[in-house]
Amino acid sequence: MSILVTGATGTIGSLIVQGLANAGAEVKALVRQSGKRAFPAGVTEVVADMTDVPSMRAALSSVRTLFLLNAVTPDEVTQALITLNLAREAGIERVVYLSVIHADRYTNVPHFTGKHTVERMIEGLDIPATILRPAYFMQNEFMVQQAIQDYGVYPMPIGSAGVSMIDTRDIADIAVAELLRRDNAPGALERVTLELVGPNVLTGASAAQVWSAALGREITYGGDDVAAFEAQMASFGPSWMAYDMRLMMAGIQMHGMQGTEGAVERLQAILGRPLRSYEDFVREAVGEA
Known part of the structure; x- marks a missing residue:
């Protein structure tokens, strides 16, 4: 029996596939098109579409453990609910x-x-199931890194309520640990929800300061204008997604995005090491640019 990883060609999914393969697990990587990505030795590519029931039934056969990741799409809920129902059907x-x-x-x-x-x-x-609830990804900053370096402005309108950004590599490592814990258990385990947050609470201003330190020159915060953010997002992506992201940023400004007390310590106990900091992420990003 094997572990099926959906979203296997994406940022997080590909890291999970690699981590599971490194651990010696039997891994199936779900893809919509064959040959899109090279997988580690021993990983089996499975071609299926989450909206195509026969192909998903076939993909879920002979699978013991499922990692479910749905991309942000208009039919995301349909994909997820179909997949979970078919997983239950497959036992x-x-x-x-x-x-x-x-x-x-x-x-x-x-x-x-x-x-x-x-x-x-x-x-x-x-x-x-283990429900993983990640905060804002540090790797989202790659979308604006060039603008930060060229114009001296940190443009993500994250406001001042505080965001505990997390590195996608930490998300993947925690997911791998949970997948292996469940896969290796003699039977079904109780449901668990984990808030995935980084060790730093960031505001727009403090994120700009981190970039200033890494680049050795002043970077200013671009402010809280979510309408301008939406317009920028819509210039290179679908309007529905740009508006979705605008609403998310407005929510971040209002509510913040932080874990409950003890979340960081719980994650570090799972990992057996410290979580990656935003400062380390930015220094690494600048060094590789």
Whole structure:
């Protein structure tokens, strides 16, 4: 029996596939198109589409453990609910689901509420699962790094309420640990929810200071204008996604994005090491530019 990883060609999914392969697990990587990415030796590529029931039934056969990651798409909820229903149909009792922190609080943000709907299914049907709730990804900063370096402005409108950004490599390592814990268990384990946060609480101003220190010159915060952020996002992506991201940024400004007390310590106990800091991430990004 094997571990099926959805989203296997993406940033987090590919890291999870590699981590599981390094641990000697039997891994199946779900892809929509064959040959899109080279996988580690021993990883089996499985071609399927989450909206195509026959292909997903086939993909989930002979699978013991499922990692479920859905990209932000208009039919994200449909994909997730179909996949979970088919997993139950196949008798899979080991699931790790990648949700988002505060999915129940950002009620007007489409992809947050979508993930909360999936969480409600997991809870309502008592599916044995680990729900991973990550905060804002540090790697999102790659989208604006060039602008930071060229114009001396940190443009992400994250406000001043405080965001505990997390490195995607830490997300992947925690996911691998949970997948292996469930896969190696003699039976289904109780449901667990983990808030995935980094060790630093950042504001727009303090993030700009970190970039200033790494670049050796002043970087200023671009401010809280979410309308301008939406317009910029819409210039290179679909308008529905740009608006979704605008609503998320407005929510970050209002609510912040931080874990509950003890979240960092709990994650570091799982990892057996410290979480990666935002300062280290920025220094690494600048050094590789």
